[in-house]
């Protein structure tokens with residue numbers, strides 16, 4: 239999601255947050271405790287440099303932070319036929335689900351995620367006082383109505399608990415290769431007033447419906463938690479299985495559908511003119527209009543005939559699917575590359591669908607989307623999918639494989655920012671599949687980090703995205719901090735955005751630009767993405783993988799930035815002028831809990847200057863370090879962190895002669 243769409247619902251109950259912030263004070267020193275970290279609680283004698291107590295490496299997740307030789311994960315394939323009745327907002331679905339058990343365990347039951355149930359008035363999400371988090375003013379939905387769950391014609395018993403269902407199996411699914419196929423039939427009414435992750439917008443020429451979290455999906459069974467059964471409360475996002483999704487989506491003839499996957503039957507759902515334009519778009523990087531603004535709703539804009547139309551999509555290696563339908567869509571498309579794409583890249587068809595309210599800005603959306611994807615391809619990992627679609631509707635900003643929802647209609651900066659962010663999620667978590675509900679920073683923060691550089695692809699003069707390390711100094715000194723490694727649903731709204739997006743993103747910028755340097759960082763980060771593409775890393779895998787490939791002990795950084803709270807304040811404590819026998823020197827004191835390398839600029843009276851960079855290891859033994867100045871030239875001024883690379887909470891003590899004096 240975007241930070242903005244996350245925070246919007248929280249402005250109203252701001253007062254409540256101030257109150258809850260006070261209550262949280264006593265919890266400020268709490269550290270996360272999860273199976274991912276046997277213990278990050280400080281032990282007697284621990285310093286910020288002590289080795290992290292990470293889980294013992296296994297042949298599944300090895301000590302180098304890579305998937306080991308016995309790595310396994312489950313695969314779930316979905317064949318879904320669904321119908322949309324735009325008038326009643328009813329979605330009716332039937333799915334054939336094939337579950338592949340690669341785990342070493344026989345499975346006696348399956349857990350399913352039923353996210354629509356969060357909209358029931360008795361849901362946990364509706365009751366934890368954060369209805370805003372699910373984007374509703376009042377609970378009005380009834381959730382899923384499950385009509386049947388069966389396998390081979392035999393009914394499968396199931397029990398529903400809030401947003402979860404336990405399905406009992408006739409016989410266990412065998413370990414290491416067993417499969418189980420079953421059918422589910424369900425329906426739900428899209429709540430009228432929902433704007434979080436999906437929803438409905440009435441526009442001048444019709445309705446735009448965005449549909450997500452729309453089918454009963456098998457939960458993840460993994461090596462760390464077994465079945466992942468944290469409820470869907472609204473803020474914490476998703477952790478899902480990879481698989482193939484075959485969608486057959488039916489809507490009235492006058493409606494356009496965009497979805498996760500490659501469109502398989504354009505000749506059935508487009509007019510001959512539209513089909514020609516669609517094919518043209520596959521051969522040019524220029525935006526081709528498939529349905530123009532003045533064609534929407536006119537005679538002959540849809541294929542001749544009566545009755546609804548079924549749109550067919552096919553997607554592989556996706557962790558979920560979503561779609562959108564409208565009788566008001568303008569549609570344009572372009573190819574990601576001209577001719578043969580660069581090695582390893584796919585010539586994705588990039589598309590935008592939007593109502594005329596999106597104009598004129600949305601006329602640029604397809605080029606924005608293509609620009610962002612090309613940038614990520616070049617810097618990190620090639621976008622693997624044949625299609626990418628930007629949809630303009632009620633949802634502020636939400637990501638799904640190959641399809642994203644963006645609200646922004648006014649500002650070019652806003653639309654590019656949201657587009658680059660939401661499509662960036664196709665790298666984190668759609669390709670590197672993390673557990674978003676427990677570790678939101680591994681998708682929102684990593685994405686905020688890659689967005690930092692992506693902004694310059696569209697606005698070359700930009701100084702970068704919001705993840706500027708120096709600008710998070712205030713965040714680190716804010717009262718009532720919690721560690722970044724805290725589940726999203728446990729965080730107050732004000733911390734969710736600042737920790738899991740901004741602090742994480744800024745931390746990675748700091749690691750790249752200042753601590754490791756771009757070459758060393760990029761090699762390791764690309765290795766992490768490559769090794770964990772289409773797999774599920776834990777935080778400990780990330781830490782180990784980065785250390786292994788960068789060749790650096792970063793325990794102090796992971797602990798200081800992600801696992802604990804603490805701020806940075808380097809202070810230039812004193813200056814001792816040179817004498818006959820001794821060169822001049824200065825001392826620096828580390829006043830905060832965080833440690834960082836030391837950068838200093840020494841300016842001499844003759845107008846020359848000298849820059850000094852000291853590694854973080856200078857803090858191994860003491861909070862105060864003494865550094866000699868080799869040059870005998872008289873010193874005029876010394877400045878710590880002169881280029882403002884660090885999140886130093888107090889810059890007034892960074893200069894000699896003291897600026898207070």
Ligand SMILES: [Zn+2]
Nearest residue numbers: 239240663682
């Ligand atoms: Zn996001």
